[in-house]
Amino acid sequence: MRLVRYGDAGSERPGLIDDDGVLRDLSAHVADIDGAHIGPESIAKLAAIDTGSLPKVDRSPRLGPCVGGVGKFLCIGLNYSDHAAETGATVPPEPVLFTKATSAIIGPDDTVRLPRGSKKSDWEVELGIVIGSAAKYVDEADAERHIAGYCVINDISEREYQLERHGTWDKGKGCDTFGPIGPWLVTRDDVTDPANLSMWLDVNGKRYQDGSTATMVYKPAFLVSYLSQFMTLHPGDVISTGTPPGVGMGQSPQVFLKDGDVMTLGIEGLGEQRQAVVADR
Known part of the structure; x- marks a missing residue:
């Protein structure tokens, strides 16, 4: 579904x-x-x-985030071998975990607002996992049954805030509007292999990211099991699982978002997003 x-x-x-x-x-x-x-x-x-x-909805309404009332918005960094290579990093021996503020969550086609003074806001198309039942100390073999489904996420990131302003990554990741989720929550039974889905992202019609979840190092079931060793995952929690190469930070010269840009992105079978970018004044 x-x-x-x-x-x-x-x-x-x-x-x-x-x-x-x-x-x-x-x-x-x-x-x-x-x-x-x-x-x-x-x-x-x-x-x-x-x-x-079921009643048809004849108009074309706004689509909101595909899951409401998200309790935790958890994210995995450097989880694609080819993305790690483009940033000069090595894949870590355990998943890198950070969080995005739930106030970052918007609908898949809502406007993305760059924070005041932002010069290095970047894009990241990612596979999202939505938890369907509570998971605590679960084995990897049992982890999939705790997944309700999957969705598209744009893990927008302000690289200066993330990497140059000291401390954790969170302040560059959790800015308002930096977490578009959707358009759909595709239930687990309708996603045959979440670790083999093509994914892409364009900015102003130019293709920057053109990858696959096949290069993901830590797969969805492992991530659910791994995270459940540190915290209970509750129904409605969202896990963003990392991005393939092609982010703005990895370009030569680097390219970052600016007022008036338009991002379009999608994952095979999970739908597409479109966000106009506006700079806060």
Whole structure:
């Protein structure tokens, strides 16, 4: 299933995209697409619905973040061997973990706002994991059953704040609007191999990232198991799993986002995003 949240920011309604690409309303069956409603039993009930009986949404509304009420927005750094190489880094012996503020979360086509004074804001198309059931000390072999599904994430990053202003990466990662999520939450049963999906990102029509989750070092099941050793993963938590090469920091000369730019990005089977970039004054 392709689950969505649609409508004005802060008042999104639950929906799904049917096999014909039509948006249908799920409000009669579920209050929201959030941690309370994406567990295995809830997903099974939604899957049993005759989609043809659901009301069509005839207009083309805004799509919000594909999961609401995110508790933790966890991110993995340097998780693609080819991206690590382009930045001059080595793949670490354990996953690099950082967080993005949940206030960074926006819809897949919402406006990205560069923070005041930003000169090195960058893009990163990433595979997102959405947790469906609580995971604590889970083995890798059992980890997949805790995943509700997958989505597209743009892990936008202010490189000066991240790398040059001391301390952790978080202040360059968690700026407002720096976490577009969606358009859809694709349930786990509809993603045959999350470690073999093509992914891409363009800026102003120029292709910068053209990669695959196949070069991911630490795979989704491992990441869920690994993170669950340090903290309980709760339903609705989101894990952003790293990016392939082609980020602005890796260009020669380097290229960063500016007012008026437009990013488009997507992952095979998980949909596409489009964000206009505006600089805060």
